[in-house]
Amino acid sequence: MAGRYNYDPNPFDDGDEVNPFADQGAGIKGTSKTNKSGGSFYTSSAPSAPSARLSPLPHERADYYDWNGSSDIPLDSTADLKKKEKELKAKEADLKRREEIVKRKEEAAARAGIVLEEKNWPSFFPIIHHDIANEIPIHLQKLQYVAFTTYLGLVFCLFWNVIAVTAAWIKGEDAQIWFLAVIYFILGVPLGYVLWYRPLYRVFRSESAFRFGWFFLFYCLHIAFVVFAAVAPPVVFKGKSLAGILSAVDIVSDQAIVGIFYFIGFGLFCLEALLSVWVIQQVYMYFRGSGRAAEMRREGAR
Secondary structure, X not given: OOOOOOOOXXXXXXXXXXXXXXXXXXXXXXXXXXXXXXXEEEEEEOOXXXXXXXXXXXXXXXXXXXXXXXXXXXXXXXXXXXXXXXHHHHHHHHHHHHHHHHHHHHHHXXXXXXXXXXXXXXXXXXXXXXOHHHHOOHHHHHHHHHHHHHHXXXXXXXXXXXXXXXXXXXXXXXXXXXHHHHHHHHHHHHXXXXXXXXXXXXXHHHOOOHHHHHHHHHHHHHHHHXXXXXXXXXXXXXXXXXXXXXXXXXXXXXXXXXXXXXXXXXXXXXXXXXXXXXXXXXXXHHHHHOOHHHXXXXXXXX
């Protein structure tokens, strides 16, 4: 058995050290050795060379942050912080002073009976102050809403009158009637608000008896104008500048489409007149029934 197998008596012997960086071109010589039991085995030998070990690489610092560079972060000094704090306190004191001034003015206006009105209607382009739900007493809100409807009705009647007269002008009527219709619209819309609707709004808000007379005077003029426009007699206003019944009958025989526009205008003026008569009747009943008439007489006597 010993003659058949060649084995190393000391399997843990590393043998000669081999330098991996030695010359690989040199020939490798082998020698035969005989072990103690009579078996032979072959060992290789390389040219002797000095042993060498790999030296570790030097440590390098990662360049994620420039340790030698300067940072540009501004750091306020204590003096700057105190200065800014003083400025903020001064601004706060100024705002408080202005708030107190505005508050005193509002209180003085409230004591004097002056109501500060903020424009809030219409919502997309506020031009007037209008808040029936919050400023008018509940028992007068319905009447105020109907009065506001008559004002909007006046605006729509005058606007439709411009459309009807424009159609007549296109069909060959005199251009002067168109200019008159535009003048009615430009003057009627703001005057209606200033002369009778806003006085009624303020009367119902403060329930002042003296202002009822102003409303009755100009609202009667409003009703008279609407009735006159519905009839449209050619005595004061030029020709067919108002879309009333007489103008509609006169023009429908020659121009049927324009005549229809005039008849629609006549119907709108009639509806406006009926609503206006109802409003002034209800306002007068409230004026007499609430004792405002006697109060107004006493104020007139003083």
